[in-house]
Amino acid sequence: MDGETELKIMSQFPFLSMSDDLKKWRGFITTEGQAILISLLAPNFPSAEGFKLDSRDLNAESCEYWDSVLEKISEIHCGSFLELLERIEMQVIPKTSDGDYVNKESVSTDPNLYSTIIDEIENVGVSNIVNLSDDFRDVIMKHVDRSKREHRLKLSIPLGYPEVKAKVCTDLPFSPESITWPSRIQEIYQLFRSHVDKCCKFWDDMDELDSFVKVVDPTQPNRSHYHRKALLDNNVIIHLTFNALVPRALPQVSFSGPERCVEAFSASIDSGCNKWDESLTVIRNLQMVLGCEFILKDNDEDEEMEQTLCTVCYVYSFEDEIPEVSCDCGSVFHRKCLYDLFVSDISKTALRRSVDCPNCQMEIRVPATFAASTW
Known part of the structure; x- marks a missing residue:
């Protein structure tokens, strides 16, 4: 019987706080327009017999309205503890992540706030909720697209909700300011689902690109990335920036690598x-x-990565930069490393504005004004 009653309470009050032995319950009770935190002791759970208020949890705010709380509860006569909760309209009290109850500054004085949040979350569907923080300030929801990819929507809900909008974080491939989000949780989720469905073809194409082509940046692409840098023939890196809503339109394209190869590829794009x-x-x-092939992924990632290590520093990623400057012999360099190489012998290179490749001694041409920030 206890288990059955507990399930019913959890169904009607899914976020109400309770002790492990079900003898103590904490939540809000509304009196005189104020939300007052109370604790109910239920020594004979699931019966309401012998229940009482626990005065040990009283704070200054509770004391001010204590007589009103006592009067309201004393008027209730019922047999089951579930009926008692229904009659006094017990509401949830949020907790912090470490299990302590939130302080007064973190709790809304609006008794309807938390029930509003719960109602809207339930309208989204419990199966779509990945995580709900104990203080009700953060909720993570999901949507699975037609290709079985799971996408996450995170909301940070302010105390002034819904007059104050929730902060939205998604894995959508758009800049955050490009979307005007509505104020209600359910409406936010519906708009999120709509955008996810519109981006399916984009993610399909990105999955193909990431599966077969050697993508050098980002090294671990996620769903929010709408740019790629990939290896082409002749040690050229192609830079691609996509419009996720029109993924198969011509993206923004630029190149880095040996100058003569870059010029040829740029001309091919233009024509x-x-x-x-x-x-x-x-x-x-x-x-x-x-008119060329992408460098395909190699099963031997270590060997493949070794081929793209900077010839100067012998690492791949340095200060969030990947090797983008290359020599005809196959050597590749970070811009910063090549700049350091340039200034290390400025007397020799200043007039001819070039750097000798450390491997083959061929000249690597540099701009007239060679600075790490502009190269």
């Missing part, structure tokens, strides 16, 4: 725009327009 076919994937379009 081949009219060949772009939005019915094809980005990979196929770029190969057709550029």
Whole structure:
């Protein structure tokens, strides 16, 4: 019987706080328009017989309204503890992540706030809730797209909700300021789902790109990334920036690498725009327009990574930079490392504005004004 009653209470009051032995329950009771934190002792749970208020949890605010609370509860006569909770309209009291009850400054004085949040979350669907913090300030929801990818929506809910909008964080491939989010949780979730569905084709193409092509940046792409840097022939890196809503349109394209190769690829893009076919994937379009192949992923990641280590510092990622400058011999360099190489012998290089490749001694041309911040 205890288990059955507990399940019913959890169903009707899913976020009410209770002790492990079900003898102590904490929540809000509304009196004189104020939300007062109280603790109910239920020594004969699931019966309401012998229940009483626990005065040990009294604070200054509770004391001020204590007589009103006692009067309200004394008028209630019922047999079961569940009925008691229903009659006094017990509401949830949030807790912090370490299990302590939140302080007064973190709790809204609006008795309807937490029930409003719970109602809206339940309208979204409990199966779509990944996590709800104990203080009701953070909720993480999910939506699975048609390709079975799971996407996350995180809301940070302020005390002034819904007049004050929740802070929204998603894995959508847009800048945060590009979306105007509504104020209500359910409406936010519906808009999130709509954007996820619109981006499915984009993620399909990105999954293909990341699966077969050697992407050097980001090294661990996530769903919010709408740019890629990938390796082409001749040690050229192609920089791609996509519009996630029109993923198969011609992206913004630039290149880094040996100057003569970069010039050739740039010319191919300029002259081949009219060949772009939005019915094809980005990979196929770029190969057709550029007339070259992407460097494909190698099963041996260690060997592959070694081939793209900076020739100067022998690491791949340095100060959030990857090697983008290359020599015809295959050596690659971070811009900062090549700059350091340049200034280390400025008397030799200042006139010819070039750097000798440490491996093959070929000249690597540099801009007339060579600075780490602009190169």
